[in-house]
Amino acid sequence: MKSFMRWTAILATAALLASCKTQLQPTVSKQQYYQIDSALVGDTSIINYYLPYKGKLEAEMNRVIGYADMALTKDGAGESLIGNFFTDALLWKGQQLDPEVQVSFGTKGGIRSELKAGDITVGNIFEMMPFENAVTILTLRGDDMLRWAAFMAKTKGQPASGIQLVIENGEVKEFFVQGKPIDPQAQYKLVTYDYLANxxxxxxxxxxxxxxxxxxQRIRETLMEYVSTLTKEGKHIQAQIDGRVRINK
Known part of the structure; x- marks a missing residue:
């Protein structure tokens, strides 16, 4: 009898909770839309709180760290000016971290903006690489380097430095690392970033x-360091299409 009464109480409680749940479903009795535009008055207490930080941020983003003699664009088949600049900077940093690094690699989609001719600011670098991607160095077998080259051939070229890759009909026709033919049995070191390595x-x-x-170190920190170093050496930022990734028609 006690067991029966206990289960009856449990079932009654469950039924009550279920009915309460149904009754407490929110409903909208009156819809009203609020327009957010310049006519909306800001909360001065919030504005006064963030204004000092906003000023510091804008000052840092507008800080000039270099000068580009030409616009570095994404235009090009196989390689681009911005892609060559990006991966040259990455290879520069990779060889600082490990002198045995031979090649660098990024992707076209990872470079989010171009660089205009003229002053280069911190903000420009953030626009180019807004992600938190960090530097990664990989040690690969030669046959896996060939798989990497095949990926670039399939995707019609990707930003890279330290290589000469010839693509024909979507296949690898020629592939050299630091001027030497790839050896499937050898080992190579490639610098990229964690997102691609993953x-x-x-x-x-x-x-x-x-x-x-x-x-x-973040990739954008590498780019800023590269530009700042060249600037201190009295050099401007330049890039050229040099045939590192060539697509034969």
Whole structure:
């Protein structure tokens, strides 16, 4: 009898909760839309709170760190001015971190903006690489380097430095690393960023790496350091289409 009464109480409680749940469903009795535009008066307490930070941020974003003699655009088949600049900077940093690094790699989609001719600001670099991607160095077998080259051929070229790649009919026709033919049995070191090393942008050729070293430096920090270093040396930012990735028709 006690068991029957206990289960009856439990079922009654469950029924009550279920009925309460049904009754407490929110409903909209009157819809009203609010327009957000310049006529809306800001909260001065909030504005006064963030204004000092906004000023500091704008000052930093507008800080000039270099000068580009030409516009670095995404235009081009196989390679582009902005892609060559990007991966040259990445290879420069990779070889600082590990002198055995031979090549660098990014993707066209990862470079989010071009650079106009003239002053280069911190904000310009943030626009180019707004993500938190960090530097990664991979050790690969030669045959996996060939898989990487095949990926670039399939995708009609990607930003890279330290290589000469000839693509014909979507296939790798010639592939050199630092001027030498690829050796399938040799080992190579490639600098990229963690997003691509993890398989982002459909990059599947880094699934069998021999070694991997992740660094804390962000890619945009590398780009800013590269531009600032050249500026201190009295150099302007330049890039050229040099045939590192060529597509034969």
């Amino acid at each position: 398989g982002g942008d459909y990059v599947t050729c880094f699934d069998q790496v021999l070694a991997r070293k992740d660094y804390s």
